[in-house]
Amino acid sequence: MKLGFSAKDEAFRAECAGWLQAQMAGPFADIRGIPNLCDAIPRRKEWEQQLAAHKWSCIGWPAQWGGRDATLAQQVIFAEEYARAGAPNRINHIGVELAGPTILAFGTEEQKARYLPGIAAGTHIWCQGFSEPNAGSDLANVKTKARIEGDEWVVNGQKVWTSLAHYSDMIFVIARSEEGSAGPKGLSFLLMDMDQPGIEVRPIGQMNGEAEFNETFLTDARCAADAMLGARGDGWKVAMALLAFERGVSTLGQQMQFRNELDQVIAAAKVSGKAGDPVIRQRIANAEIGLRLMRYGALRMLSNTDLSAIDGAALTYKIQWATWRRNLGELAMDVLGQEAELAAGDQYVWGALPNVYLFSRSDTIYGGTNQIQRNLIAERGLGLPREPRGQA
Amino acid sequence: MEFAFTEEQAMIAETARAFFAENATSERTRLAMAADGIDRDLWQSFCTELGLAGIGVPEEMGGVGLGMVEFALIAEAAGTQLAALPLLGNARAAHALVAGGTDAQRARWLPALVAGESIATSAWSNDAAAGEGTLSGTFRFAPHGGSADLLVLTAGEKCWLVQAGAPGVTVTAHVTMDQTRPLATITLDNAPAEPFADHTAAFHALHVTGWLCLAAEALGGAQAALDRTVAYSKERVQFGRQIGSFQAYKHRLADMMIEIEQARSAVYWAACAVDEGCDEAQLALHSAKAFCADTFHMCAGNMIQLHGGIGFTWEHDAHLFFKRARSISSMLGDSQWHREQIAGMVLGVAA
Numbered sequence: 001m002k003l004g005f006s007a008k009d010e011a012f013r014a015e016c017a018g019w020l021q022a023q024m025a026g027p028f029a030d031i032r033g034i035p036n037l038c039d040a041i042p043r044r045k046e047w048e049q050q051l052a053a054h055k056w057s058c059i060g061w062p063a064q065w066g067g068r069d070a071t072l073a074q075q076v077i078f079a080e081e082y083a084r085a086g087a088p089n090r091i092n093h094i095g096v097e098l099a100g101p102t103i104l105a106f107g108t109e110e111q112k113a114r115y116l117p118g119i120a121a122g123t124h125i126w127c128q129g130f131s132e133p134n135a136g137s138d139l140a141n142v143k144t145k146a147r148i149e150g151d152e153w154v155v156n157g158q159k160v161w162t163s164l165a166h167y168s169d170m171i172f173v174i175a176r177s178e179e180g181s182a183g184p185k186g187l188s189f190l191l192m193d194m195d196q197p198g199i200e201v202r203p204i205g206q207m208n209g210e211a212e213f214n215e216t217f218l219t220d221a222r223c224a225a226d227a228m229l230g231a232r233g234d235g236w237k238v239a240m241a242l243l244a245f246e247r248g249v250s251t252l253g254q255q256m257q258f259r260n261e262l263d264q265v266i267a268a269a270k271v272s273g274k275a276g277d278p279v280i281r282q283r284i285a286n287a288e289i290g291l292r293l294m295r296y297g298a299l300r301m302l303s304n305t306d307l308s309a310i311d312g313a314a315l316t317y318k319i320q321w322a323t324w325r326r327n328l329g330e331l332a333m334d335v336l337g338q339e340a341e342l343a344a345g346d347q348y349v350w351g352a353l354p355n356v357y358l359f360s361r362s363d364t365i366y367g368g369t370n371q372i373q374r375n376l377i378a379e380r381g382l383g384l385p386r387e388p389r390g391q392a
Numbered sequence: 393m394e395f396a397f398t399e400e401q402a403m404i405a406e407t408a409r410a411f412f413a414e415n416a417t418s419e420r421t422r423l424a425m426a427a428d429g430i431d432r433d434l435w436q437s438f439c440t441e442l443g444l445a446g447i448g449v450p451e452e453m454g455g456v457g458l459g460m461v462e463f464a465l466i467a468e469a470a471g472t473q474l475a476a477l478p479l480l481g482n483a484r485a486a487h488a489l490v491a492g493g494t495d496a497q498r499a500r501w502l503p504a505l506v507a508g509e510s511i512a513t514s515a516w517s518n519d520a521a522a523g524e525g526t527l528s529g530t531f532r533f534a535p536h537g538g539s540a541d542l543l544v545l546t547a548g549e550k551c552w553l554v555q556a557g558a559p560g561v562t563v564t565a566h567v568t569m570d571q572t573r574p575l576a577t578i579t580l581d582n583a584p585a586e587p588f589a590d591h592t593a594a595f596h597a598l599h600v601t602g603w604l605c606l607a608a609e610a611l612g613g614a615q616a617a618l619d620r621t622v623a624y625s626k627e628r629v630q631f632g633r634q635i636g637s638f639q640a641y642k643h644r645l646a647d648m649m650i651e652i653e654q655a656r657s658a659v660y661w662a663a664c665a666v667d668e669g670c671d672e673a674q675l676a677l678h679s680a681k682a683f684c685a686d687t688f689h690m691c692a693g694n695m696i697q698l699h700g701g702i703g704f705t706w707e708h709d710a711h712l713f714f715k716r717a718r719s720i721s722s723m724l725g726d727s728q729w730h731r732e733q734i735a736g737m738v739l740g741v742a743a
Contacts, residue, residue: 001401001461002394003664009393073393266738275739278732285731288738289658289679292672296657299395313657316650377649378642382622385637 005073013077019054020085033086037212041167044091048122058096058120060249061104065112066120072302075249083256090253091164095119095126097250099172099191102242106189106229115191118169127194129159129173129216130239136161137372140184140236144218146175148225153177153190155198155221161366165201165214168194172242173218178233189235192223208358209348246367251298251317255291258321261328261356262287268353269335283331290324315381319373322363329357395660397461404462408469411442416473418709424476425571428539430511431476438477439508445479446506448601449486454503459667463601464608464659471612474712476572478511478536480605485512485544487601488551492594497553497586501542513540514598515578520547526560527552527585530577535723537576538565544598545578545585551594552585559583570719572712600666600677602724607662607680610688610720611655617688617695617713618648624699644694651687658683675737682730685721692717 005013024032028050031043051057052066060075061067070078090096100119103112118124135141144157155175165171171192178186192199198221203211230238266284269275275284297320301313332353333340340354350358364370378384397405415434424431439445448463449455463483470479486505489498504510513534520529531545543554543561556563560583568574588594622645625636635641662676670676692713696703703710721727 001397001660001664002668003661003670004668005393076393269739281735281739282728282731284739285682285734288675288734289683289731290654292661292675292679293654293657293683296395296661297654299393300657300660303394303396312649312653316653319650320654371643374643374646375639377646378636381649382618382642382645384622384625384642384645385634387639388637 009073012074016078017081020081024085031088034088037089044088048092052122057122065116076252079252092125094128098242098245099126101245106238124169126170127162127165127168129171131161133160142174142176144175146177151225152222155218157218159216162214162216165216174235174239184236186233187235188232189229189238190223191227208355255295264353265332265335274335287328294321315377319370325363326360329360333357405465408466412469412473412475416475421476429476429572429574430539435477435508449490453498454506460663464604464663467605467608468612471609472616474572474716481513481536484514484598484601487597488544488594491597492588492590494589510542511540512542513537514544516546526582527580528582530579532577534576534578535573549595550591551588554583554585570715603677603681606720607684608659610684611659613713614652614688614691617691621695621698648691655684655687678730678733682727686727688717689721
């Protein structure tokens with residue numbers, strides 16, 4: 001067990017930190033530190049391509065596909081330095097961290113060659129077509145249908161909560177391909193172009209006034225018959241593997257964003273004088289402890305090479321960070337006081353901390369609600385009986 | 393960077409786990425509770441057969457070397473079984489001697505502590521007065537103090553060694569809520585006392601080892617409380633179902649696991665940070681003590697509630713976990729105090 005980094009790792013840190021800081025001070029200074037995922041999209045696409053041009057876009061991937069075969073320690077370092085340099089949230093997070101690893105794991109060589117270069121180059125932004133109006137927590141209740149017509153899949157249905165769909169080039173979809181099937185059986189995992197007449201995207205207004213999520217309507221949307229990962233009818237397996245990648249190294253980058261948010265709360269407490277309030281001091285200490293434990297939990301989970309063992313750190317990670325951030329939002333409002341309930345201008349637009357307060361109400365819902373997480377932890381982690389199921 | 397146990401560490405953990413599971417049984421612990429809270433046979437075999445009392449003490453001083461990660465593995469395993477041992481007092485004394493004892497003090501006490509021939513305790517006083525080679529004052533809440541022959545006493549940030557049998561030393565053992573680690577009051581009236589060579593180093597080591605020991609014990613205790621409750625929830629049937637199939641019950645167990653996983657990260661982060669001399673070691677120790685104590689208390693309380701009536705009986709072990717959790721919470725700074733130390737680090741000292 002070792003926390004420190006080797007000299008070789010520190011050299012890697014110097015290399016990536018130097019490059020990232022130069023970029024954020026120079027050609028990409030205009031998008032340094034922008035918090036909102038939907039701002040300045042064209043510039044951020046250029047940023048993705050700049051990362052790619054210098055082989056920083058997908059360092060954990062194999063070199064053959066544009067990565068660097070980076071070790072865990074190097075990926076940790078890159079995530080830390082990326083955030084420290086103030087580089088913006090990756091708009092192709094879903095492509096690099098979810099679609100890419102899933103294609104690497106399940107794709108044929110031909111599929112890898114077709115899809116991976118666009119992700120690595122930052123030219124193809126991806127989004128995720130899993131949830132539906134009646135398939136949220138009960139994800140296996142997917143109703144979107146796919147049928148083969150000639151050498152194409154034809155897909156009909158509705159997806160919802162599609163992050164960044166309006167800026168994406170590609171979407172992966174789970175759809176029911178087998179007539180009469182129900183639940184996790186009979187689904188296929190399809191890779192589709194967004195730019196086609198059969199796909200329509202409508203933004204969903206969120207309670208914080210933004211619209212990062214969308215409804216995605218598929219009406220005779222099409223993709224090639226071989227634009228499918230895994231076997232026909234076996235898409236659930238692929239989808240579950242993809243969700244496991246969600247807990248990968250990218251979580252460390254997310255933690256750096258949380259660090260930044262907590263630092264803002266600490267700074268605000270010093271300014272407002274709340275830093276002297278013993279109750280606030282206890283809550284800030286708890287937030288500090290929680291954030292540190294998140295980091296070491298993630299490192300335990302990422303260092304775990306025994307994938308057959310039940311990994312408690314991985315299983316509890318989602319509810320841990322989501323709850324932490326919701327608490328942070330509440331703490332921020334208590335530190336800032338009533339002033340934080342006033343917008344800066346005449347638009348319904350919020351600064352970073354009030355926005356954490358509002359947005360974090362979604363953190364405990366998307367990607368599996370806290371209640372679903374507790375079921376998973378109890379059933380998979382503790383071996384307790386499964387929830388009874390009603391009639392479909 | 394590799395935040396996973398080495399093969400050697402995994403082996404130490406497994407050995408310790410098996411040893412305590414086999415030997416630190418409820419029956420034996422209860423016999424010790426009825427006496428002075430120490431299972432002598434268990435302590436003897438822990439020190440001599442396993443040789444684990446010397447962890448964290450360099451080999452040239454008679455120990456087995458290794459570091460705080462290995463020590464935490466042992467304390468965690470002991471905590472899992474609520475073992476009735478003077479591990480806390482002996483480890484604190486040994487590590488304080490290594491850090492700040494004179495050569496003569498080390499030669500006199502380390503072999504005896506490592507071999508289990510001496511039992512040590514530690515306590516502090518806010519009214520102590522030092523004379524020429526003597527110490528006076530009242531030192532409260534000394535764990536296993538009634539059985540100790542070596543007393544490591546602190547006042548301010550100064551540390552002394554006092555022998556329990558020396559003139560002017562009165563030790564009063566108390567009936568204590570946690571009978572696996574009864575507390576004593578030590579009163580000194582011009583008792584002979586030897587100062588440590590390096591007070592600061594000894595004082596620091598006493599706290600590092602104390603906090604880590606309690607945090608790791610709490611982690612083991614919390615995990616055991618969860619494991620035993622999970623097992624019960626699969627056996628017990630009501631309304632024609634295993635009670636572990638009810639969502640209200642499952643979610644409470646899940647909440648225990650969520651806290652325990654964080655507690656595990658806290659203990660091994662702190663142990664590793666101490667071993668590697670990281671800047672954040674102090675923050676890690678305060679985090680670990682506060683978080684693990686709170687987690688254990690929450691889990692032990694849930695253990696009673698989720699067992700229903702049987703959980704409230706003397707016969708069931710749930711109360712032993714609950715009482716150990718309480719004593720860990722109070723000992724060496726409560727959770728509020730540790731969080732305030734962290735607040736001081738990130739916000740500055742309170743006005």
